[in-house]
Amino acid sequence: MSKFGSFNEIGVEVANHVAIVEIQRPPHNFFNIPLIKEIAEAFEALDESDECRSIVLAAQGTAFCAGADFSDPNRNKVQSDQKPGGNPLYIEAVRMFRTSKPIVGAIQGAAIGGGLGLAMMPDFRVTCPEARFSANFTRQGYHPGFGLTVTLPEAIGRKNTELMFYTGRRFKGEEAFKMGLAEVLVPREQVRDAAVALATEIAECSPLGVVACRKIMREGFADRVREATDQELIEQGILRETVDFKEGTKAMTERRVASFIGR
Amino acid sequence: MPKIGEYNDITVNLENLVATVEINRPPHNFFDLSLIQQIAQAFESLDKTSDCRSIVLCAEGKSFCAGANFTDGRALKGDGSEVGEREGDDEELPIGHLYVEAVRLFRTKKPIVGAIQGAAIGGGLGLAMMPDFRVTCPEARFAANFTRLGFHPGFGLTCTLTEAIGRKRAELMFYTSRRFKGDEAVSMGMADVLVPQDQVRSAAIELATEIAECSPLGVIACRQIMREGLADRVSAATAKELAVQTRLRDTDDFAEGVKAMTERRVPNFKSA
Numbered sequence: 304m305s306k307f308g309s310f311n312e313i314g315v316e317v318a319n320h321v322a323i324v325e326i327q328r329p330p331h332n333f334f335n336i337p338l339i340k341e342i343a344e345a346f347e348a349l350d351e352s353d354e355c356r357s358i359v360l361a362a363q364g365t366a367f368c369a370g371a372d373f374s375d376p377n378r379n380k381v382q383s384d385q386k387p388g389g390n391p392l393y394i395e396a397v398r399m400f401r402t403s404k405p406i407v408g409a410i411q412g413a414a415i416g417g418g419l420g421l422a423m424m425p426d427f428r429v430t431c432p433e434a435r436f437s438a439n440f441t442r443q444g445y446h447p448g449f450g451l452t453v454t455l456p457e458a459i460g461r462k463n464t465e466l467m468f469y470t471g472r473r474f475k476g477e478e479a480f481k482m483g484l485a486e487v488l489v490p491r492e493q494v495r496d497a498a499v500a501l502a503t504e505i506a507e508c509s510p511l512g513v514v515a516c517r518k519i520m521r522e523g524f525a526d527r528v529r530e531a532t533d534q535e536l537i538e539q540g541i542l543r544e545t546v547d548f549k550e551g552t553k554a555m556t557e558r559r560v561a562s563f564i565g566r
Numbered sequence: 567m568p569k570i571g572e573y574n575d576i577t578v579n580l581e582n583l584v585a586t587v588e589i590n591r592p593p594h595n596f597f598d599l600s601l602i603q604q605i606a607q608a609f610e611s612l613d614k615t616s617d618c619r620s621i622v623l624c625a626e627g628k629s630f631c632a633g634a635n636f637t638d639g640r641a642l643k644g645d646g647s648e649v650g651e652r653e654g655d656d657e658e659l660p661i662g663h664l665y666v667e668a669v670r671l672f673r674t675k676k677p678i679v680g681a682i683q684g685a686a687i688g689g690g691l692g693l694a695m696m697p698d699f700r701v702t703c704p705e706a707r708f709a710a711n712f713t714r715l716g717f718h719p720g721f722g723l724t725c726t727l728t729e730a731i732g733r734k735r736a737e738l739m740f741y742t743s744r745r746f747k748g749d750e751a752v753s754m755g756m757a758d759v760l761v762p763q764d765q766v767r768s769a770a771i772e773l774a775t776e777i778a779e780c781s782p783l784g785v786i787a788c789r790q791i792m793r794e795g796l797a798d799r800v801s802a803a804t805a806k807e808l809a810v811q812t813r814l815r816d817t818d819d820f821a822e823g824v825k826a827m828t829e830r831r832v833p834n835f836k837s838a
Contacts, residue, residue: 357741405737483732507714507832508743509715509716509835510819511814515718515810516712516810
């Protein structure tokens with residue numbers, strides 16, 4: 304296995320035509336702009352490499368990605384930039400959807416909020432009973448983001464998506480598998496290997512055929528994600544000014560049900 | 567059972583308002599332009615037959631349809647042409663003509679039940695996904711094996727498979743070329759009824775009979791609404807698929823993929 308590129312937040316290795324992009328911010332792998340940017344850069348560089356035919360996106364630690372890093376000083380600035388297509392975080396997020404090689408997500412732990420958005424970006428997901436999937440935005444007095452209003456319904460259908468958005472409920476790995484949030488369910492210690500096995504199965508097929516087919520299957524997908532993030536950002540901007548958002552964030556920290564008042 | 571029409575490669579029978587269209591190219595029922603054309607003609611003529619209210623599409627032999635025969639070098643030539651068999655015409659016709667005939671299948675009116683008693687592979691899967699419903703058995707095999715051949719999915723599958731089983735599952739089939747058994751196919755939504763192999767045809771006729779008991783005007787009108795735009799979407803999908811297939815047919819990878827398939831080994835692709 305050979306190391307590929309040089310990154311701060313992630314590690315990239317390529318072996319047998321399969322690249323592993325590992326997020327290295329354990330234990331919770333909260334995301335910030337540099338992390339998403341590095342993932343996008345890695346995917347783009349792997350597009351240029353003939354050695355790579357498919358990609359596994361994995362994470363170190365207990366969570367796959369527990370959402371946005373609220374301690375990031377750039378976060379407020381990011382969230383207030385509502386110009387369509389101009390949000391720095393979502394510019395990097397949308398780049399990930401524009402690359403051409405198939406990606407398998409190894410979801411070994413919690414994928415929460417924006418972390419669920421990151422988990423829904425790959426073509427396929429391998430998970431385990433211990434993983435947790437939650438779009439917990441409305442529990443926080445907030446609105447779903449990271450393109451989830453497009454990626455989630457396209458993967459699991461509108462009804463399941465609405466259930467996740469309106470309840471903020473947490474779903475376990477087995478439930479996620481049944482709902483279509485993941486394609487493969489294995490014991491926790493086998494998640495990474497099973498993701499590599501699926502990526503290897505893809506890498507055995509003709510790279511030109513797979514890339515051409517993926518282009519047709521994902522036609523317009525990145526543009527739909529971009530439009531969704533614009534819309535999500537507008538709603539998020541409105542909600543951030545409410546009393547309910549403050550209460551939701553406070554309730555989350557205190558691990559209790561929020562007392563919302565609708566303002 | 568009264569036979570209707572005269573065809574070379576299919577037999578059409580009509581009984582109790584249900585027509586059976588049987589493909590007679592056993593054991594593998596490889597398709598070519600002529601076969602698809604005959605099926606389209608049969609469906610169109612059954613549209614005009616008031617004694618027919620629903621159709622069963624079935625096949626004689628081991629496979630339902632193992633696709634185009636890439637390995638004998640006859641079905642598809644390296645220059646992007648297909649050997650024309652239309653009414654004794656020996657001229658080569660592009661694969662595009664095949665898809666023109668395929669799209670005709672999607673424009674007819676009466677509900678169709680596929681009896682998938684064996685392998686439905688590659689373009690054969692495309693043919694299997696054309697009916698409204700599918701009856702299958704554990705022994706059947708479903709595979710979109712195009713990328714194993716260094717090729718690209720065709721026969722409208724990028725549209726029909728996606729609409730039937732959802733995009734994630736369609737992508738999994740396309741990018742891995744994996745083979746799915748009949749019972750897996752049913753749990754994925756690729757088929758609607760699972761029965762033992764010797765009951766596939768009778769179960770398909772039973773479902774078609776249940777449809778034939780309903781009001782023919784209501785069923786046809788409802789099918790028209792439910793399939794609104796489908797033939798056009800299939801047509802658009804085949805155009806895109808054809809463009810990629812034409813490009814890939816000239817690659818070394820396609821030659822290697824076909825060779826590896828014949829030699830039953832994993833191909834050694836080079837992205838060229």
